[in-house]
Amino acid sequence: MQIVLRGAAAGYEAEHTARIFFPGAELSHTLPPEEEDLVLAVAHSRAYLVLLRRGGVTCWQTAPASASEQPRDQEYDLCRMLYGLLRRATGIRPPWGMMTGVRPVRIIHDMRAEGATEEEIRRRFLDHFDCTPERWNRALQIADLQRPILEQAAPMDCSVYAGIPFCPSRCSYCSFVSRTVGDKATRALMEPYVDCLCRELQATRRTVDACGLQVKTLYIGGGTPTSLNADQLRRLMQCMADNFDPASLQEFTVEAGRPDCTDEEKLRILKEYGATRISINPQTFSDEVLRAIGRRHTAQEILDCFHTARRVGHDNINMDLIAGLPGDTVEGFRRSLRTAISLEPENITVHTLTLKRASNLVVEHRAAAYDDVAAMVESCELLEQAGYRPYYLYRQKGTLQNLENVGWCKPGYECLYNIYIMEEVHTILSAGAGGSTKLVAPGVRHGRIERIFNYKYPTEYIDRFDTVLSRKEGVNHFYAQYLCND
Ligand code: SF4
Known part of the structure; x- marks a missing residue:
């Protein structure tokens, strides 16, 4: 076509x-x-x-x-x-109609801020975009849940993100620039990478102070942060804790990610240095599907990792699942969902598979027929029945059937970082390779947004680290305009 x-x-x-x-x-x-x-x-x-x-x-x-x-x-x-x-x-009935934007919930926040009535917003979704009533209700439910959280956001709030672009193996659907920790050359990069990352985080602390920002949440993502060895992980966590007092934060998330590199020692380190929320991401509990997507661990190892995390004291755990993985079925996905629910994690995030051009799944033309994906996503009724509620939602280009990703949580366990980043309410200062700092004008609803990009690949990031730091001076320049105007 x-x-x-x-x-x-x-x-x-x-x-x-x-x-x-x-x-x-x-x-x-x-x-x-x-x-x-x-x-x-x-x-x-x-x-x-x-x-x-x-x-x-x-x-x-x-x-x-x-x-x-x-x-x-x-x-x-x-x-x-x-x-x-x-x-x-x-004959296709797209659930989100002709909506092309990636943030449906934000349309509700924006229209409310502009004084639209609830009926006008409803008509916008149902008539203008031709969304189904189910999708409209889901977006409304999430907007209502987010409202009090967003109302508390202050102009000088910010969050800090640190990225670890390494993984134990490459998942077939991944287009991220993560390097696989199998070869010697990559392992040799990890030590200098952590050095640079810690230096950038220290510089970020100085910037936060100089601009008068308040750090609300920390997030270490990837890649897979726990692909660092225990010493490197300890050094990174120590650096985060030294520079951004965990006791003053609303939340500190670390993506433990995969069980093939997450052991008890690393889970203890995360706890010791103040992580308040971790992710252990099965994607599926089917061994066959795990093999099909290039994961080198079993479903049992995910269960063991989860139980170890509980034992060492992690009391806010997220689990990611993906609907539409190659080889999965509607019943298989429902089984995965039921298994995740039976563990009672505080968050379960259900993604719909997105076909990115750089992923092996697309390159190898292994994208299976995904006619069942809508039925998989509909299985999320099981989450509602188990007491979870949806708290954030976004869409991506290339998602199967133009569907969505939804974060579900038990009441009171909303991941604030996810809401802040998706609704663009405050600045996100990003450190590490591939980091994209998003500067949000303080005190202006949907005011100017500027971005500062770090180098994408770990080697470039390390080799040109001075340029990384000098680009970040843009943060001070950005805030200086607003402070001068006050
Ligand atoms: S764990 Fe995540 S970042 Fe790493 S290869 Fe898999 S999908 Fe990509």
């Missing part, structure tokens, strides 16, 4: 609308030969045309264009026509 777009109003949104129905379609600048499948969207000054040619059958629709409309409205009209045509022709 190819997507061809013509005219100013036929841009990114039209392409994305076509991809809701044909996620693997390629954007083409020229019309393909007649025997090839095609989605065409044309926006001329006087008329719109949308067309689908599939399996030799062609259907289309035209409508007069309104020259008096704003470009954004013209774009919406064209996308609406295209969406309607594709929905009728394919």
Whole structure:
């Protein structure tokens, strides 16, 4: 399937609308030969045309264009026509309708802040976007739960993220620039990497003080942080604790991630240095599916790791599951969900598999038929029945069936970092390779956002560390504008 777009109003949104129905379609600048499948969207000054040619059958629709409309409205009209045509022709009912944004919940927060009535917001979801009532209710439920948390956010709040770009093996669906800790060259990188990361965290502390920021949450993610050896992990945790007093924080999360590199000693280190929340991420409890995605551990090892974490005192544990993994079935996914629920972790996050271009799953064309993925995601009713409630939600480009990722928790165990980062309420200062610092203008709802990027690969990050630090001076410049204006 190819997507061809013509005219100013036929841009990114039209392409994305076509991809809701044909996620693997390629954007083409020229019309393909007649025997090839095609989605065409044309926006001329006087008329719109949308067309689908599939399996030799062609259907289309035209409508007069309104020259008096704003470009954004013209774009919406064209996308609406295209969406309607594709929905009728394919019989697919996209759960989020023609919504292309990744943060549905934020639309509710924004409309409320702008004074919209609840009915206007509801109509926006159901009529304008054509969301299903189920998805609208889910987004509303989450927005209501987040509201009191977001109301407490203060202008100079921030969070600090540290990234560990190493993993024990590469998962087939992963597009992250993580290096596998199998070879000697990578192992030799880890020590200097931790050195640099700790130096960057110390510099971050100085920046926090200079700008008058208040650190609310810490997050060590990856990759897999526990792929560091115990000494390296201790050094990193000590550095975090020395620079950002855990007692003053709302939350300190570490992704323990995978059981094939997480032992009792490392779990004790995390506890000792103040981690208040950890993740142990099964993705699935099927050994067969674990093998299919390139994990070198068994479901039993996940269970053992979870019980060890409990024994050493971790009382806030998240478990990630993924719907749509190759080789999984609806019943298999439900079994995984039931197993996770039986462990009673405080958080369970259900992702829908996203096909990223750089992942082995896509490169090796192993993306199986995922017709069952919607049924897997619907199994989350089991979470509700077990007393979990959804507290954050986001979507990604390339997610199967255009579905969503949802964090579920027991009441009172919402991961604040996840809410802060998703709703962009405050600055996230990121340290480490691949880190992206997001600066949010203080005291201005959805004011300016600036980003500072670190080098993506660990080698570049280490070799050009002075540049990493000098780029971070941008944080001081960013805040100086606001402090001067006060
Ligand atoms: S553990 Fe996460 S970061 Fe590492 S390879 Fe797997 S998906 Fe990628």
